[in-house]
Amino acid sequence: MASEIRNKDLWQDGALKIDWVRKHMPLLNALEQQFISEQPFKGLKVALSVHLEAKTAYLCEVLAAGGAQMYVTGSNPLSTQDDVAAALVHDGLNVYAWYDATPEEYEAHITRVIEVGPNIIIDDGGDLVNLIHNKYPELIPNVIGGCEETTTGILRLQNLNREKALKFPMMLVNNADCKHLFDNRYGTGQSVWDGINRTTNLIVAGKKVVVAGYGWCGKGVAMRAKGLGAQVIVTEVDPIKAMEAVMDGFSVMKMSQAAPVGDFFVTVTGCDQVITKEHFLLMKDGAICCNAGHFDCEVDMAALRAMAVEAKPARKNIMSYKLENGNNIFVIAEGRLVNLAAGDGHPAEIMDMSFAIQALSARHLAINKDNLSRVPGQMVNDVPVEIDKTVARMKLASWGCEIDTLTPEQRAYLFGE
Numbered sequence: 126m127a128s129e130i131r132n133k134d135l136w137q138d139g140a141l142k143i144d145w146v147r148k149h150m151p152l153l154n155a156l157e158q159q160f161i162s163e164q165p166f167k168g169l170k171v172a173l174s175v176h177l178e179a180k181t182a183y184l185c186e187v188l189a190a191g192g193a194q195m196y197v198t199g200s201n202p203l204s205t206q207d208d209v210a211a212a213l214v215h216d217g218l219n220v221y222a223w224y225d226a227t228p229e230e231y232e233a234h235i236t237r238v239i240e241v242g243p244n245i246i247i248d249d250g251g252d253l254v255n256l257i258h259n260k261y262p263e264l265i266p267n268v269i270g271g272c273e274e275t276t277t278g279i280l281r282l283q284n285l286n287r288e289k290a291l292k293f294p295m296m297l298v299n300n301a302d303c304k305h306l307f308d309n310r311y312g313t314g315q316s317v318w319d320g321i322n323r324t325t326n327l328i329v330a331g332k333k334v335v336v337a338g339y340g341w342c343g344k345g346v347a348m349r350a351k352g353l354g355a356q357v358i359v360t361e362v363d364p365i366k367a368m369e370a371v372m373d374g375f376s377v378m379k380m381s382q383a384a385p386v387g388d389f390f391v392t393v394t395g396c397d398q399v400i401t402k403e404h405f406l407l408m409k410d411g412a413i414c415c416n417a418g419h420f421d422c423e424v425d426m427a428a429l430r431a432m433a434v435e436a437k438p439a440r441k442n443i444m445s446y447k448l449e450n451g452n453n454i455f456v457i458a459e460g461r462l463v464n465l466a467a468g469d470g471h472p473a474e475i476m477d478m479s480f481a482i483q484a485l486s487a488r489h490l491a492i493n494k495d496n497l498s499r500v501p502g503q504m505v506n507d508v509p510v511e512i513d514k515t516v517a518r519m520k521l522a523s524w525g526c527e528i529d530t531l532t533p534e535q536r537a538y539l540f541g542e
């Protein structure tokens with residue numbers, strides 16, 4: 126089945142991007158050499174749906190180096206980079222994705238990678254897992270298992286698992302410490318503001334920034350906004366997280382209270398309709414909204430489009446929506462992931478850890494395929510602690526850092542050994 130990309134002639138530009146991140150991802154460098162020697166994925170088909178930019182491309186090449194037949198698509202229509210897709214095809218991988226795909230094209234692309242009958246699935250948001258369960262159940266016996274990258278995807282998996290409807294084992298990659306403690310906090314924190322700043326070219330210092338959601342991603346976005354000189358307001362539904370935000374020095378209020386005063390609004394919840402018609406009507410003229418959660422429903426774009434008396438581009442990747450009250454609401458990247466649809470995503474060094482967890486989790490599935498539980502209701506698996514610690518040790522070594530180890534006497538004192 127031939128690849129489906131926008132323009133194969135763009136491959137040299139994509140190759141430059143991949144070469145750049147390769148120089149800054151020492152963990153994947155090491156795993157690539159290990160996989161070349163081990164060939165843990167020999168003869169296996171791997172279907173991958175992750176934001177298709179250079180760092181993801183390098184993960185695909187590392188898995189291919191370990192023997193995997195790669196079938197690759199994007200997890201967001203606005204985050205696919207056509208030159209990177211072309212570079213992967215030039216290197217012999219199978220790619221089905223292009224930038225700004227319509228909903229129908231996006232569905233067709235993720236369908237292509239499922240139709241091959243994958244043995245391992247690497248997912249970002251659960252689209253591949255849901256597709257194979259809902260439309261291609263006859264292919265499920267081929268699947269050894271899969272890995273899920275995001276909080277949103279894990280929530281979908283856990284719902285399926287509770288209903289005993291999940292039919293193969295899934296590794297909860299986002300729950301690994303070396304993923305969410307660093308990727309979600311430091312990666313999201315930096316990349317969200319990279320996307321906002323490069324797209325708006327406006328100052329953040331002195332502005333009021335409303336961060337909806339104070340999970341690990343929200344903590345990172347709020348922390349970076351504070352570092353840029355903003356006055357940060359947090360909205361939450363969880364009283365414990367709201368307390369954390371207060372003790373971290375931020376104001377906490379309801380969205381209806383924050384809407385009239387905010388200059389920038391960043392949703393980071395993974396939920397639906399966080400900023401709604403009610404809130405748009407309260408916002409000041411010139412308020413800027415964007416989303417750093419998973420799907421483009423946190424900022425209720427359908428409601429905003431319906432209530433706008435005029436909609437027009439204000440700047441590349443920014444739409445202006447004029448309301449009946451005369452105020453203009455600006456939205457970055459159509460409410461899709463601002464750090465990827467309006468930027469290059471997380472820094473390479475951060476994704477080096479996240480994708481090392483992904484690669485080692487996929488390897489864990491491949492080499493333990495005969496020992497994985499397939500009991501209904503017991504299909505979600507935490508990443509083994511040893512994988513987490515292996516990645517942490519590798520990262521520290523790449524920084525030239527050494528740490529102490531417990532002596533036998535200390536182990537006896539702590540654990541009675």
